[in-house]
């Protein structure tokens with residue numbers, strides 16, 4: 001699996017925790033930045049991640065900002081992207097099973113690191129169920 005991740009300044013600390021967690025599990029990723037808490041604009045980071053996932057350069061993406069909201073709004077402007085803003089493990093599982101979400105967004109100012117890492121694990125390890133959900137995803141694309 002090829003994974004791409006980015007944040008803004010409001011999400012950089014949680015992003016670091018996630019990338020460390022991925023490395024511990026031997027999961028490779030590309031981090032498109034930023035590296036510091038200096039103020040940046042979240043669309044400048046969400047759009048490249050969305051475009052790379054939509055183009056098939058990466059299988060999945062993870063976007064972190066203060067709330068996850070700006071990142072998810074931006075990512076979902078790119079055709080082919082199904083970005084899910086998730087702050088609980090039930091939704092992390094359901095959005096993979098039902099929506100085949102290809103980008104996960106979370107807010108560093110909303111949840112703690114422990115829960116965020118569980119959400120990442122759940123989201124990465126849950127398969128799309130297909131079937132009736134495939135038809136619904138096609139309607140989104142149309």
Ligand code: RB5
Pocket residue numbers: 008009010011042065066067068069070071
């Ligand atoms: C940055 O202050 C903040 O607005 C951003 O991280 C995010 O929460 C936007 O949706």
